[in-house]
Amino acid sequence: MQHTIISWKVLACIVSQCSVLLFLLALSPYTVAAAGEESILSTGISPKGGSAEHKYSLIKPDLHLLHRDDKESSPITRLLASNTSKNAADTNDPQKPIPPVNAVPATGAAHQPSPHDRWPYFLPIWGVDAEKRGHKLPYSIGVTPGFYFGQRHIKVTDPKVYIAGRTISADRLARIKVTSRELNWSVRLDTWVFPFLSLYALCGYTRQFTDASIGVNLIDRIRNRRGAGSRYFRLSVDLTGITYGGGITLVGGYKKFFTAFDSNYTVSALHGDLIFGNKLSPDVKALLCSIRLGWREQIGKSHLNFWIGETYWDTTNRIASNPEIPVVGKVGFSLTESTKRPWSTHIGTHVEITQALQFMVDMGTNFRGLFCITPAFIFRF
Secondary structure (H helix, E strand, O other): OOHHHHHHHHHHHHHHHHHHHHHHHHHHHHOOOOOOOHHHHHHHOOOOOOOOOOOOHHHHHHOHHHHHOOOOHHHHHHHHHHHHHHHHHHHHOOOOOOOOOOOOOOOOOOOOOOOHHHHOOOOOOOOHHHHHHOOOOOOEEEEEEEEEEEEEEEEEEEEEEOOOOOOEOOOOOEEEEEEEEEEEEEEEEEEEOOEEEEEEEEEEEEEEEHHHEEEEHHHHHHHOOOOOOOOOOOEEEEEEEEEEEEEEEEEEOOOOOEEEEEEEEEEEEEEEEOHHHHOOEEEEEEEEEEEEEEEEEOOOOOOEEEEEEEEEEEEOOEEOOOOOOOOOOOEEEEEEEEEEOOEEEEEEEEEEOOEEEEEEEEEEEOOOOHHHEEEEEEEEE
């Protein structure tokens, strides 16, 4: 009886040792036993000369050990074998990309700000801070080919005539009425130095048609005694030349509303013909200051701007010449010209088709003979 108990204990020990041995044999293909090399799972780097499976940290078990006869394999072993075969088939599929080691599920990936989200340009200064505050900035550089048409009444003051060394004031001798029509083609280059301040320079070609009506008081008195009315002598001068100048624009806004102040100074080097073959070459200077109040709205991917405002025209110039008059000789004259009623009311719109292509038009009048319109395309980059 004692020998029977001992033999059962020996048999149980042998069975347990065999079970442990079989368990170790089943798990041995899943272990990494490379002497002197670091674990691929811990570093994510394949050893030199490793296969594609090692490169992507995929360790393939020995399928021959798992695909044994069904009678000898356990249910757990068969389950492992079936799953391993499926994974191996997926891995060997050339159409299916192998995920990288550091792949992160989309649901758990945290949003990282792209460097392209930041304002990538040097100008305007403080542009990055303005973008962080939610302001949409235009491209910093702009090229604006534009056209200007305007007509206005010109006020003439302090006319003087110079004959034989004498200066004669013409205020009491004549009445002068002048109207002007102007055409201008120009190109403007601007840059946003700050998000609220833009500087620009412009250059173009100007053509000015000036019509003067001159009434001589002495002749009108004689005509009035005869029962005739006043008579005006008409003089037309066509002037052309180069226009150049520059300006500054300040802007600010709140929500959908904005305000803009603009001031520019230009010089037009004009020249033209006078009567009797004489030349007139004035440098006409102009200072325009305007303020606009507007509203901005987004329509699809475009932006639409409307505004209304006022402009002050400081076009005061001293015009002088010394023409040669037959029989009389040289007769010099000088006068001061300026815009009658220099304040004008303006309305306009600015369509931002894209951030790079835009169109604007501005119209103004003083309801007393002044009218102007300025259409222009704007290319920003």
